[in-house]
Amino acid sequence: MSQTAKSISKHVNFDQLRKDFPVLSQKMNGNPLVYLDNAASSQMPVQVADRLDHYHRYEHANVHRGIHTLSQRATDEYEETRKKVQHFINAKSQDEIIYTSGTTDSINLVANSFGTLYFKKGDEIILSEMEHHANIVPWQMIAQRTGAVIKVIPVDDNGDLDMEAYKKLLNSNTKMVAIVHVSNALGTVNPVKEITGLAHEQGAAVLIDGAQAVPHKTVDVQDLDCDFYTFSAHKMCGPTGFGILFGKKEYLDAMPPYRGGGDMIDKVSFEETTYNVAPFKFEAGTPPIAAGIGLGSAIDYLQNIGMDQIAEREEKLVDYAVNRLKMIDGLKMIGTPKKRASAASFVFDDIHASDMGTLLDKRGIAVRTGHHCAQPILRRFNVPATTRASLSFYNTTDDVDRLIDGIEYVKTFFE
Numbered sequence: 001m002s003q004t005a006k007s008i009s010k011h012v013n014f015d016q017l018r019k020d021f022p023v024l025s026q027k028m029n030g031n032p033l034v035y036l037d038n039a040a041s042s043q044m045p046v047q048v049a050d051r052l053d054h055y056h057r058y059e060h061a062n063v064h065r066g067i068h069t070l071s072q073r074a075t076d077e078y079e080e081t082r083k084k085v086q087h088f089i090n091a092k093s094q095d096e097i098i099y100t101s102g103t104t105d106s107i108n109l110v111a112n113s114f115g116t117l118y119f120k121k122g123d124e125i126i127l128s129e130m131e132h133h134a135n136i137v138p139w140q141m142i143a144q145r146t147g148a149v150i151k152v153i154p155v156d157d158n159g160d161l162d163m164e165a166y167k168k169l170l171n172s173n174t175k176m177v178a179i180v181h182v183s184n185a186l187g188t189v190n191p192v193k194e195i196t197g198l199a200h201e202q203g204a205a206v207l208i209d210g211a212q213a214v215p216h217k218t219v220d221v222q223d224l225d226c227d228f229y230t231f232s233a234h235k236m237c238g239p240t241g242f243g244i245l246f247g248k249k250e251y252l253d254a255m256p257p258y259r260g261g262g263d264m265i266d267k268v269s270f271e272e273t274t275y276n277v278a279p280f281k282f283e284a285g286t287p288p289i290a291a292g293i294g295l296g297s298a299i300d301y302l303q304n305i306g307m308d309q310i311a312e313r314e315e316k317l318v319d320y321a322v323n324r325l326k327m328i329d330g331l332k333m334i335g336t337p338k339k340r341a342s343a344a345s346f347v348f349d350d351i352h353a354s355d356m357g358t359l360l361d362k363r364g365i366a367v368r369t370g371h372h373c374a375q376p377i378l379r380r381f382n383v384p385a386t387t388r389a390s391l392s393f394y395n396t397t398d399d400v401d402r403l404i405d406g407i408e409y410v411k412t413f414f415e
């Protein structure tokens with residue numbers, strides 16, 4: 001039996017797992033909390049919270065500098081996460097794993113460092129219409145500085161990328177293709193392996209924004225063959241303020257540092273400063289040590305369940321949710337992609353999303369409303385705001401039923 005087939009057959013009691021998340025068993029506005037805002041930030045299991053607590057109580061010291069045992073211990077624990085991340089996303093080496101403060105920071109690092117090194121006037125950066133602002137604005141900023149130009153892959157009426165248009169945009173001036181793996185606004189899962197292969201044929205590098213993919217499915221950066229991959233700890237049961245940039249070693253070795261300061265140097269003098277090697281040359285200053293250790297603990301937690309089990313569970317849940325949502329009179333889905341993960345967005349002609357969100361909240365149901373930091377794609381669908389439910393493995397069909405009942409209630413409110 002293959003490894004995947006073996007792991008899919010493992011039985012996980014997801015109802016039991018909910019006990020790991022005490023936040024879920026409280027009441028909100030007098031009703032049991034239904035947490036459907038996982039795309040914004042997922043909840044943290046007690047195992048990770050306890051790990052953070054233990055670090056703060058017994059293990060805290062600065063990393064990479066102390067000769068003393070406590071500092072060495074903190075350093076070892078903090079560096080252990082690098083190995084865990086390497087294995088989690090199947091990078092070739094732990095030197096390809098850079099610690100950042102999150103996806104936004106990771107993309108800014110690549111845009112600045114890669115862009116400064118490689119972009120010149122007339123070079124082209126390809127993005128898509130469904131990007132989060134974090135994968136738009138850093139590229140616009142570096143494009144302004146270097147004279148590079150941004151091209152945009154259109155999205156069809158279902159919320160899928162127009163792959164034919166993408167192929168036409170690619171040419172020998174394309175230096176970077178930066179694309180979201182799973183859209184936070186639509187739930188679309190993009191064919192990132194194919195996108196990467198096509199970009200490489202033109203000699204362009206590829207960055208994949210995996211903020212909404214890594215929490216929901218197995219990601220293998222060697223299989224995708226992408227050059228950069230980014231994600232955030234707080235969307236995968238870990239703490240805020242910490243994230244990852246995977247980069248292929250040949251790029252990281254060539255790229256200049258992004259921020260200067262302690263830890264990222266080799267020798268410093270007023271005449272000349274030389275830099276540390278990757279990944280450390282990209283990690284200036286005292287990092288969020290506890291958060292880094294917390295991400296390691298979150299990866300342990302997710303792997304203990306199994307990413308294939310999580311994907312299987314969530315696929316069923318999201319299918320159930322979409323099927324029920326579609327049956328509601330007057331509800332229009334924004335995004336009906338071929339492949340979806342976690343998120344489902346919808347609108348009503350005569351109910352504003354913020355009213356929907358506020359009234360659902362009164363019933364203890366937490367969803368996100370607004371533009372989801374993805375204004376271009378909302379403009380594409382001609383809506384100012386949507387209501388988005390985003391699911392995690394600890395959600396249940398009961399949660400979905402509560403959402404549906406809630407929406408029906410809000411509708412009666414506006415009749």
Ligand code: 7TS
Binds near residue numbers: 101103105132180211
């Ligand atoms: N990229 C995508 C696809 C995202 O969904 C987000 C956050 C980011 C980048 C930025 O991540 P950060 O951790 O650096 O902030 N998305 C959302 C969301 O959908 N609702 O709140 C934050």
